[in-house]
Amino acid sequence: MDEQDFLTVRFEEHRPHLHAVAYRMLGSRAEAEDAVQEAWLRVTRADTAAVDNVGGWLTTVVARICLNVLRTRHREEPLDAHVPDPVLAPIESSDPEQEALLADSVGLALLVVLETLGPAERLAFVLHDMFAVPFDEIAAVLDRSETATRQLASRARRRVRGARPGADADLGAQRAVVEAFLTAARGGDLETLVSLLAPDVVVRADGGTLRPSSVVQGREAVARGAMTFARAAELGRLALVNGSVGAVGLTEGRIVSVAAFTVSDGRVIALDILTDPERLARLDPAVLDG
Incomplete structure (x- = not known):
């Protein structure tokens, strides 16, 4: 298997995870799909010889793309209300693929709260609190110090806890x-x-x-x-x-x-x-x- 074939296989293995990262970052399934596709195009042009952790590297590639999208969106005039793209399933789902998609989704109420965060805060919170990405890797994406990145995530966490409704799980x-x-x-x-x-x-x-x-x-x-x-x-x-x-x-x-x-x-x-x-x-x- 040559390097290109290897990358293709590994990318497809990580695609569901990458889409989950992008969906939480952007709140749009279409934009998440575009971000993952853009990541693939960047991967095909990159020198991956020194990459040890392919999954972690792919996550940061997608995160950088999403950050650019968020920064562009943040400069635009916001709507009075924005509801992120929903993930739907039957009320009594028996489709394993659909159940996996639902398990990978998060509540719309949380996504609405994430919409109120600035781009850097959202990235720091999503990557660290939802996907356990180390702060030093997040800091590299944001081009900030690790201390500043921790502060961003902490500020975002407080805002999410203060605004996120506590929903019944039953x-x-x-x-x-x-x-x-x-x-x-x-x-x-x-x-x-x-x-x-x-x-x-x-x-x-x-x-x-x-x-x-x-x-x-x-x-x-x-x-x-x-x-x-x-x-x-x-x-x-x-x-x-x-x-x-x-x-x-x-x-x-x-x-x-x-x-x-x-x-x-x-x-x-x-x-x-x-x-x-x-x-x-x-x-x-x-x-x-x-």
Whole structure:
């Protein structure tokens, strides 16, 4: 096996890991795929004779590409609300490949929090706290000292802990709350809707560039908003969204919305809704059939 064949084999072995790194860094499956492909192009042009740890080296290559994407994005005018790309699966998944993808994903609520971090903070946190990359390697990617890199990760960690909702892990408990929410929305039951929402519940709705995006806080406002979207609730079908119970709106075989619920102590504390038609068109409704 020559060097090129060896690199091809090793790269394919690490591709799922590299995609997971890029997805957490960028919150976009399409951009993650582009980053991994760009990494492969760079690998084919690189001198790898002195590389001892291929997996670690590939991770840093992908991280540098993602950092550039984040820096470009950070300079652009942000939307009022941005919901990262979801990973979907049937509510009772029996597909090993799909289960592996879900296991490799993280909750949308966490990804939303990561969106609030600066590029360097996000990279330091993701690489160290999620993938256990040593600080000296992260420092080389950021072109900063190891001490400064540790401080970046520590600052990001505090922000994540302060903003990240603590979700219930029990899927059965999540499902009961989401089903009750959808039923109340369909029936116009405002009192029940209010009872299912935490006082400080937040709803982020991302409609993309062609539709208005918004952030709504407080259970009274959220409940009233849910009442106006009874039709969307009618279309809602339970599904796993990034490993948690959510709802996918389907019409004529197309996905028209994805709602990720974050449930804590039996109440909805966050609801992230994606209605961007361009990004939804990339999702395959067939995955919901198992």
